[in-house]
Amino acid sequence: MTIVENHYGKSRVRVARLVRQQDRHELNEMTVAIQLEGDFQSSYTAGDNRLTIATDTMKNTVYALAKDPAVAQPESFGLLLARHFLDANPHVTRATIEVLEHPWHRHGHFSFIAGGSQCRVARIDVSREKTVVESGITGYVLLKTTGSGFEGYIKDRYTTLKETSDRILATSIDATWRYDNENISWGASWHAVMKLITDTFAEHDSKSVQHTVYAIGEVVLAHCPNIDQIRLTMPNKHYLPVNLEPFGLDNPNEVFCPTDEPHGLIEAVLSR
Amino acid sequence: MTIVENHYGKSRVRVARLVRQQDRHELNEMTVAIQLEGDFQSSYTAGDNRLTIATDTMKNTVYALAKDPAVAQPESFGLLLARHFLDANPHVTRATIEVLEHPWHRHGHFSFIAGGSQCRVARIDVSREKTVVESGITGYVLLKTTGSGFEGYIKDRYTTLKETSDRILATSIDATWRYDNENISWGASWHAVMKLITDTFAEHDSKSVQHTVYAIGEVVLAHCPNIDQIRLTMPNKHYLPVNLEPFGLDNPNEVFCPTDEPHGLIEAVLSR
Amino acid sequence: MTIVENHYGKSRVRVARLVRQQDRHELNEMTVAIQLEGDFQSSYTAGDNRLTIATDTMKNTVYALAKDPAVAQPESFGLLLARHFLDANPHVTRATIEVLEHPWHRHGHFSFIAGGSQCRVARIDVSREKTVVESGITGYVLLKTTGSGFEGYIKDRYTTLKETSDRILATSIDATWRYDNENISWGASWHAVMKLITDTFAEHDSKSVQHTVYAIGEVVLAHCPNIDQIRLTMPNKHYLPVNLEPFGLDNPNEVFCPTDEPHGLIEAVLSR
C-alpha cells in the first residue's frame, strides 16, 4: 500500500486585524486555510509525530503573523504564511494557503457595514521550486434582465425547454485568475479585474452561460498582461417565467420564479 | 381537547417582478410567507377540506398579484395579499403576510449586483378589526472599532470576563418598527429609519449592547412620529482579542478572533 | 418612551459531558440558550451595568453546572440552570432556558455515530411564580408513501392544484409538549411521545397535513396524562409527481421531484 497523496492543515482560521490610526481605523477580516505537504509519511503509517506541525500551531501562526503589514492584502498575507512554513520547516515541501477576505464597507472613521456574500479570495501555492499566486472572487451574484437568450440547442426526446431570445440571466460567479509574477499591486489589480467581470457580464450579448463565461475570460486576459490564466465557474440561477394563463393573465417576461435547484453549472479555464 | 391556536399557509414563495421600461428595467425580488386564521376547525378534526384554501393556491395568488404595481414596496404588496385573502374568503379572520425583499444594486440600465445578506422586511397583519403594518430589516451586520466598552457588571464565582473600556462591537440587527397608520411613503420611511439605525450605531458611546439597543430605539421613536413601537434584536458577535503574549508579542487591540458561537443575544421592544 | 419588553442572554453555548465509567462512557452533547428578564432597565437607559450579569458569565455557568448529574436530561439540566440564575440574583424575575440535545448513537463502549438532524429539545421557563417545562423535538423528518390525500378544497380563480387521493406526505416536525408537573421520568416520557408521533404519522389515514397534525396531538394528549398541551409545526415538504408524458412514459406515482420551496406550513396548539 502506498500513500499516493497526502496533505493536512488548519481550516476556517478567522482573524480580524485593526490598524489604529489617530482618526481612522483600517479593518481586515479574513478566514484562512492552510495545507502542508512534506515528509509526513511516518505520522500516517506509524503514528510518529516527530515531524508533525500541530494544526493548533498553524492557527497560532496566523494570529501572530497578522501583526505584519502584509495582512492588508490577502495575497501578501498568504505569501507570508506560506513562506513562514517552508522556511521554518525543512521537511515541508509545499504550502497552500487560501485567504478569504470578508467585505466591510466603511461608514465613518470607525464604523463598518458588512458587504455581500461575495468574498475576495487569494490562493497561494508555494513549493521549493515555484510560487503560484491566484486572486479571485467567490459568490459574486449578478443578474441581467435582458441581453441574454438561449436558442438553437439540440432537441432530443427528453427536451422540453422552450427557446428564448430574451431571458433573465443570473449567476453566482466563482473566479480565480493566476498571475505570472509577484510584482503586482494586488488591490488595484483585483479591483480592475472585478470591473471587467462586472461590465462584461452586463454588456455582453449572451447566447448562453458558456458564451458569457468565455467573453469574461477573454476580456480579462486581453486587458491584464500579468494574468496568464483564469478559471470561471458560473451556475445558471434560473428565473423561470411563471405561466399566468390559467389566471387569465399574460406574462410578457414580467413575473418570474427564482429557483436554486436544479441549476446549470458551467466551468472553464482559459489561458494564453 | 380544544384547538387553542391554529394557522396555516405557504412559506418561501419566491417571486421576481420586472418592470420593463424602454431604456431601464426595475427589478423586485421577494420571498413571501402567508399565514391564515379562520374557520378551519373541521379540516383539523374531521379532514373536511371544504373551507380549506390550498397552499398551492396561495402560491399562485402571489404570482398573479405580482402584476400589480403594489409589488414595488413590500408593505403595499403585503397589504394587497392580506386583503385579497380576507375579501375572497368570508371565513378567514386574519391574514399575516411576511415579505422579504432581496437587495439588488443597479449596475447599468438592465444589470444588477446582489446586495448583502440583509433583507428589507414587511410584516402585515390584517384582521376584520384592524391592520398592523410593520417594516424592518433582518441580518443587518454592523461593526465599530471603538466607542464601545463593557464595565461595572456583576462579578460572581463564574465570572472570568475582563472589563474593557474599548472593544470591537459587532452585531447583526433584526429590527421591526410598527406604523400607526397606512399613509406612509414606505420606501422613503424605510431608508430614513435605516439611516438612523446606522448612524446611531456608529456614533453612540456604547456601555453595552443593551445601551446601544435603547439608543437606537430612542432615536427612531424620536424622529419618526408615525412609528409607535420598535423591536430590536441584536446578537453580540464577539471579536475576542487574541493573547499574543506566548509568542512574545503585545496586542493593543489589533488582532482579534471573530466568533459565531456562543454569542450574546439582546432583545427589547420600545414604545411610546 | 417605555421598554415594553426586554430580555437578554447567551445563545449557542455548546457543551459536551462525559461520564467515564470503567468500561463504558456516557456522552451528552447540548447547545444551550439562556434568556433572563428582571430589573435591567438602567442598563438600557443609562448604560449602568451594576445589575448586569455578563453573558460570558452565563456561558461559564453552563460549563460549571455541566458537572452536575442533572446534565443527563435536557429538562433537568435546564431546570438546574434556570434556578441557579433566579437563586443567585434577586433582581432576576424570569429565566428561560432552551437545551437542544444532539443525537449520538452508541457504537461500542467508547464510540458514537452522529444521529440525524433532529434534536431533542427542552424549554424551561421559570419565574418567581411558576415553572413551565416543555419537552420536544425539532427537525424530525418523516415521509409516508401512501395513506395520504388532499381533496375537496376550495377552487377559486387561482387554483390549479389537482386533487389526489394518494400522494407522498413528507414533513419536518417541530413539536413541544407541556407538562403539568415536574415529577416526570423525562427520558422515558420523551421516548413514549416520540413513538406516538411516529406511529400516528405512519398509520393515520391523512386527508391533509392539518388532519395529521390534529391526529398526532389527539393521540399524545390521550395517552399522556401529565401533558396538558402540545404545539405542532409541520411544513408540507412537497414531493411533486413528475410529468413524464412528454417522454412517452406514464408515471403512476413512481417518480417525484422533492422540493424545499415553496412549502406549506401548518401549525396548531392543542390543549385539554
Add this chain to the structure above:
Amino acid sequence: MTIVENHYGKSRVRVARLVRQQDRHELNEMTVAIQLEGDFQSSYTAGDNRLTIATDTMKNTVYALAKDPAVAQPESFGLLLARHFLDANPHVTRATIEVLEHPWHRHGHFSFIAGGSQCRVARIDVSREKTVVESGITGYVLLKTTGSGFEGYIKDRYTTLKETSDRILATSIDATWRYDNENISWGASWHAVMKLITDTFAEHDSKSVQHTVYAIGEVVLAHCPNIDQIRLTMPNKHYLPVNLEPFGLDNPNEVFCPTDEPHGLIEAVLSR
C-alpha cells in the same frame, strides 16, 4: 487564447423513486449532478448552440431514466446516466455523474424516518476509453471518547497546544473508494466498507487523525480486493476540555466545548 478545460452540466437534480409493491414500498431519494465534456468549443467562442445539450434536458433525462430499475443503487443509476449521454451524443467525450443518496430508515411498510446528514455517494466517470466507478460517503460524523492521543509533535515559538494521551476524537468523514471493475454488488460492498470504516475508527489506538486516516485506508484495501484506491478527508472536530479551575472545579476530561472553527483537516489517498 485557448480553452484549457471546460465542462458543463446540471447540478442538484433531486429525484425520488418509489417501487410500489402490494404490501411494501421501496423508496430511493437522490440528488444528481451531471457534467459533460466534448466538442463544445463553439458554444463558448461563438455562442453557437448547435452541439449544446440543454441542462434542462439533462434534468429531464434524470427524471425519465429514474423509471429504470438501475435507480436502486446510486452506482448503477450513475452508470446508466453516463452511458446515455455518451451513446446519444457522439460529440460528448466524457460524462461525470455524482449521485447522492439520502438515507431513509424504514418504519413500517409505507413509512420512513430520515437518516442522518451523511449521504451515500457514487461518482461515475465514463469516457470513450474507460469507466471509473467510485463509491463513498459524505458527512459521516463519528466520535470516540478514548483511545486517541496527540503527543510528540514539533514545538516551535508558536506552539501552545498541550500534549495529551487521552482526548475526544471527532470527525466528519468524506471517503470515496475506487473499484477496479463493475461486477460489484454495489449495496453489499458499500455496507461492508462502511462497517470497516466505523469499526476501525472505534477500535484503532489513534496517535493522530493522520494515523487514523491511514488505519482506515489500510483496512479497507486489505479486506476489499476489488477496491484499488481510497481517498479519505477527515476534519478534526475539536472538543476542547473546559478549564474549570477558575470556578474551583477540576475537569478530568469530563466537560468539553465542541467547536466547528477552526478545525484541522487531514486528507490522504491510499492505493495498492
